[in-house]
Each structure stands twice: as C-alpha cells, then as structure tokens.
Amino acid sequence: MPLTLIDRSLMASHTRHGLTGMARFLAEFWYFGIKEARACLFVGLFFAAVFLLPRSGVLGVPRYDVLLIVAVGIQLAMVATKLETLDELKAVCLFHIVGFVLEVFKTSAGIKSWAYTDYGYTKLFGVPLFSGFMYASVGSYIIQAWRLFDLRIRHHPPYWMAALAALAIYINFFTHHYIGDYRWYVAACALGLYARTTVVFRPLDRDRQMPLLLAFVLIGLFIWLAENISTLFGIWKYPNQMGAWSLVHIGKWSSWSLLVIMSFTMIANLKHIKEKIHVPE
Incomplete structure (x- = not known):
C-alpha cells in the first residue's frame, strides 16, 4: 500500500464516539506511536543503513559514501512520492548546509570535538557529506509530524524574537570554544520566549496539547539516544571514545534540545506552516 494512502488513513478525522476511558487512551496511544514512527521515516531508514552496513563498506565502496548514497536516495524518493514538497526539500537542504558547516568547525584541527575516523571518497574538510543529513533528518521529522498530527501552535513568540534566539543558539555552538559556553543563558531566553507556547496535536480524533518546550x-532526548547508537557503531567518535566506547555525556541532551529549537524556528517560516501558527498581537 502506498504511504500516501496510509497517511490518509492515519489522518482520517471522523469521530470515534464509542471510545471512552482506557479504550480511548490505548487507541490514542497506539495511533500516536504509529504516527511518530511514520514521521521518523527518514531517520528510521537512515539508521537502518547505519546498523546494517558493514564498517568495511559495500563492494569496495566505503561506508561513509554508501551512507551518502542511501540518504540522497531516501530524500529523492520522499519528494518523488509527494511525502515532501519542493519547498520542504529546500528547508531540509538548508538544514544540511547548516549542519555540515557546524560539523566542519567541530572536527577541525583546532577544535577536535569529535572525529570521523573512517575513510571516504566524499569527505570534505575531513567531514563526510552524509553528516549533514543527520541534521536534515530533524527537519524532516518536524515536517512530517506537522502534517500527520495536524499540528497547530498557540502563543508563538514574534518571529523576529524566535529568529534571534535561534541565531544565538547556533552562534554559541561556535563561540563557546573561545569566550565561554552561554547555552544556559540562551536556554533561559528561549524558556521566556516559549513559556506560554503550546502545541496542539491530534493523535486520533480529538485535539490534545502540551507545552512546546516539553516537546x-x-x-532532544531521542536525538541524544540516537547519537549514542551512532557512536557505538563507530560512525563518529568523541575523544573519550577513541579507546573504548562510553556513553555520550548527558550534557549533549541540552545541546540537541537547543538545536531542535533552532530547527523548529526554520520550519516555522515555511508558508503553509505559518498558517497554523498563532502569534499574539
């Protein structure tokens, strides 16, 4: 069955009058899980390739290069099957560029926050080109979840304020190596900006809501877990993992959560998504 038909079935909004109590909770929880899994299509397929590809590569092609081919193939297929629009693809490509620039800086000789230790033909400045897709996958997830859950945002801060906060988050990823880490100051600003913001979503046939900050x-937590899996499989390594694998520092959770805020801000500027965002006068 084509995914578009499955999506249409998942988003069918006819009311289930007979569902009450625990039966309703279980049904909504089930649909929530299915929609979350579907929204993670790009992430799921990409990480399946990470798990299944041998470190030595395939048919003489290094693993990093195969992962790039897989990522590009998934992305093109999503556009071809209309799971993503061309405008959404442009946003995903912007994520790729933003993420790749950050990767180049973090892996540079003067910083060495982490390293891609395997060989690859498609490495630029020591960073494999597929790495940008790991950031793009966050944007892809948000775009897919927006449609599947019929997301709406209430009390979103003015766009210029959200843009400044996102820019501060991104800049701090670079400057904390030179002038100190101000992530908690930036996080405090984001907390103030989004304190009243709620996200309205529809797991089944009724609207539910939660604080956007909690989302x-x-x-960020799930990205941190995925990062642990990636380092376990040797996709990249932090300095403390060169001898033997160890858990990624819990502090990275905060970094990923801030990155999600930045990603959300970029997605929120898409024309068809802006229509479902309420900004108080």
Whole structure:
C-alpha cells in the first residue's frame, strides 16, 4: 500500500464516539506511536543503513559514501512520492548546509570535538557529506509530524524574537570554544520566549496539547539516544571514545534540545506552516 494512502488513513478525522476511558487512551496511544514512527521515516531508514552496513563498506565502496548514497536516495524518493514538497526539500537542504558547516568547525584541527575516523571518497574538510543529513533528518521529522498530527501552535513568540534566539543558539555552538559556553543563558531566553507556547496535536480524533518546550526537550532526548547508537557503531567518535566506547555525556541532551529549537524556528517560516501558527498581537 502506498504511504500516501496510509497517511490518509492515519489522518482520517471522523469521530470515534464509542471510545471512552482506557479504550480511548490505548487507541490514542497506539495511533500516536504509529504516527511518530511514520514521521521518523527518514531517520528510521537512515539508521537502518547505519546498523546494517558493514564498517568495511559495500563492494569496495566505503561506508561513509554508501551512507551518502542511501540518504540522497531516501530524500529523492520522499519528494518523488509527494511525502515532501519542493519547498520542504529546500528547508531540509538548508538544514544540511547548516549542519555540515557546524560539523566542519567541530572536527577541525583546532577544535577536535569529535572525529570521523573512517575513510571516504566524499569527505570534505575531513567531514563526510552524509553528516549533514543527520541534521536534515530533524527537519524532516518536524515536517512530517506537522502534517500527520495536524499540528497547530498557540502563543508563538514574534518571529523576529524566535529568529534571534535561534541565531544565538547556533552562534554559541561556535563561540563557546573561545569566550565561554552561554547555552544556559540562551536556554533561559528561549524558556521566556516559549513559556506560554503550546502545541496542539491530534493523535486520533480529538485535539490534545502540551507545552512546546516539553516537546523540544523530548525530541532532544531521542536525538541524544540516537547519537549514542551512532557512536557505538563507530560512525563518529568523541575523544573519550577513541579507546573504548562510553556513553555520550548527558550534557549533549541540552545541546540537541537547543538545536531542535533552532530547527523548529526554520520550519516555522515555511508558508503553509505559518498558517497554523498563532502569534499574539
């Protein structure tokens, strides 16, 4: 069955009058899980490739290069099957560029926050080109979830304020190596900006809502877990993992949560998404 038909079935909004109590909770929880899994299509397929590809590569092609081919193939297929629009693809490409620039800086000789230790033909400045897709996958997830859950945002801060906060988050990823880490000051600003913001979503046939800040933190948690899996499989390594694998520092959770805020701000500027965002006068 084509995914577009599955999506249409998942988003069918006819009211289930017979569902009450625990039966309703279980049904909504089930649909919530299915929609979350579907929204993670790009992430799921990409990480399946990470798990399944041998470190030695395939048919003489290094693993990093195969991962790039897989990522590009998934992205093109999503556009071809209309799971993403061309405008959404442009946003995803912007994520790729923003993420790749950050990767080049973090892996540079003067910083060495982490390293891509395997060989690859498609490495530029020591960073494999597929790495930008790991950031783009966050944007892809948000775009897919927006449609599947019929997301709406209430009390979103003015766009210029949100843009300044996102820019401060991105700049701090670079400057904390030279002038100190101000992430908690930036996080405090984001907390103030989004304190009243709620996200309205529809797991089944009724609207539910939660604080948008909580959504940022939860998504950041799952990215941190995925990062642990990636380092376990040797996709990249932090300095403390060169001898033997160890858990990624819990502090990275906060970094990923801030990155999600930045990603959300970029997605929120898409024309068809702006229509479902309420900014108080």
